[in-house]
Amino acid sequence: GDTVSAEMSLQSDASYGQNERNIQWLETSLNKADQQLMDKYHSDVSGISSLQVMASGDQSGSITVELKKDKVYSLDELASVWRELAGTPEGVKQLKIQSRREMVDAFKVELKSVSDETLLLAEEAFREALSQTDGVTSVESSLTPGEAMMRFELTPQGRAMGMDTASLSQQLLQAFGGDIVQRYLRNKNEVKVRVRYPEEKRSNPADILNAKVRLDDGTVVPLNVVAQIIPDTQQKQITRIDGLRALTVSASVNADVITATELVNTMNETLVTQLTLQHSDLAIHFAGEAEQQEETTSSMQTLTIVALLAIYALLAIPLKSYIQPLIIMAAIPFGIVGAILGHWSNGLMISLLSMQGILALSGVVVNDSLLLVSRFNELRRAGRPAKAAIMDACHGRLRAILLTSFTTFAGLYPILGETSKQAQFLIPAAVSLGYGILFATFITLLLIPALTLINEDARILIERVSARFSKPTERLVHDQTVTR
Incomplete structure (x- = not known):
């Protein structure tokens, strides 16, 4: 189930028994937080399912709380109220209270410099800026207090x-x-x-x-x-990266308020620019979730190019054409537009899973276009004129196209309406696929016939121009033959 945990470590000079007293205080403040939220929502049933208390010697301890599925308050509400009521107990060096949904080190920045003073100033600036940012909690530094x-x-x-x-x-x-x-x-x-x-x-x-x-x-x-x-x-600990004194500042980020990527962009636009101008010897590197997402996005860009080239090759070989695969793939951008509109209508933000859904969408939306173009080619080989062939192809394949799109959307719709936390990560990908297919279907029925006719007109025009330039050459060759 959902959990909220409190992890505590004490100063090395904490008195005997202080760890036990602090754990008892954390447990008391937890019960107060639970009762306060029960009163807020007018409930008589506690949201706490189980409680696990652990103490590692006299210097550290933790409390892990498992919550009931039918709790009246949210996971983040309990963590926030518990954090407020617990405060900072006596002798505590570090206390971190967080829910499992909040990602640890969602934001992480590495600071490097040859100067200890520069590091301390930068660390203080980041801690202050993060503490004043909505949706950011558990701001921590690897700088061990002396x-x-x-x-x-x-x-x-x-x-x-x-x-x-x-x-x-x-x-x-x-x-x-x-x-x-x-x-x-x-x-x-x-x-x-x-x-x-x-x-x-x-x-x-x-x-x-x-x-x-x-x-x-x-x-x-x-x-x-x-x-x-x-x-x-x-000073108890000294950290060096690439031979330079270094420290890290990390924080938990509530994605409902601000994402890690947005937080990094905000820091880059404001604080990073200011610090690098003031301290030329300071090196700043963002890590954590934002770095992983950037690496994944970069690899996805490469994979997207490879996937599009593969789709083009798989279409070009059987169609024996260089242009028709591009006509078929013209539906892909409109599928992306549909995916974006789907996110907007559902109040979702474009995430990494959304991009993965769009990548999968690219291979699906070409199906409708392929049905039209394949039928058009069959009719043209049978001797039908271009306009009549495209009209017959649209009439003949309309039912198949609509059934394919609607059944695909119907299969994804249960995921779109899912409310369980276990299925939340699937919703962005399902929205990209479902809405992208629906939007691209109607665009396909209008765009692909138009592009196909334009391609036919262009082909005929090129043939006429080629024939006109080739006639003088043929006449010259004929005259030379007669003279001889």
């Missing part, structure tokens, strides 16, 4: 008191991390006794400021007397 840390540097006074770096680090580790002072057996199990500050004196980073250290002579002094405390961050 972990907060404290550096300790001995002061001149501390060195004068005999304190060194090794002794200072050992005492701080014992005070806050603990030191094992005793081991003993209890029921065949080894028990370790660890001594450290009580929890109320080591749970807050500010507690370090109140720490005390012991000098070699046994004197206890405040930490800030012997050492200077410097807040700092530590």
Whole structure:
């Protein structure tokens, strides 16, 4: 069934038990979101079918929710309300709540530069622009936040008191991390006794400021007397692509509001132009769904050319004509027009599956034209004049053409009216085929006869011109023969 999932990871310095508390909070906020949507639609039945909770140690956890088929609210509504109610729990480094229908990394951009500062500025600009775009959620960056840390540097006074770096680090580790002072057996199990500050004196980073250290002579002094405390961050991960520092910014895209391709075009027209002008060393590459769609579209363009050439060859060989295959294939553009009108009338956008349906349509719409042209050729070989032959061909093949087109559309119509999510991806291709065939059928009955007669007139004209230019040559040859 449809699912909504929440994936959470914590900071490395999160306190013990924080992961469990955050998972409980996510579960509570999920139930609140479910109840809020039930109240909105005046329903007494929860839309949640099952709930799966997983915790990976103390640093990460996830909740996967499977929804009922007869739920009163949509998948995206639950994800949106849950995301709003959950907020950002304490100690969380990353929290991603998304529905299964939303495609992860539908939008993804790779940023590369020799300058860390340039990367950070570009990353911030993309995050801000994406966050302000309707239909874009779960904006994330591969830039791992630096972990907060404290550096300790001995002061001149501390060195004068005999304190060194090794002794200072050992005492701080014992005070806050603990030191094992005793081991003993209890029921065949080894028990370790660890001594450290009580929890109320080591749970807050500010507690370090109140720490005390012991000098070699046994004197206890405040930490800030012997050492200077410097807040700092530590970068945990460095990514390089082609030898350059790199990071990625990704987001989930709701295709009902904006497609990944439209989002990429918007970013190219606005943000990318601005960033490349400001930072000449910045390289921007769009990946994710838009890149895959671009690659697929490029390959489809090649396949379309190959398919059209194959159709032309298969028609030209049996017809023994170079022109008639082009007349038959003239119905293809009008089939494409019909497919576009079908998408417009059904409120659909042209997608990759729509293009695949149009490609299949190209091989189908030629059938009606082929029926007409084949019958026309038969009648011409039987001695019928061109106009009479095309009229008889239209009369004789009208029923077959209409039956072929209407039965094809009737077979596709159940898919056009399908409402289940499993069949949604088929609808664009079915619309392209169904409406394209219908539209091209009526165009075929008007266009193909006209083009066929034009072709006949052109052929007769060419024969007359050729005959006129060939007569002087024949006469000259005859005169030379008589003279001899």
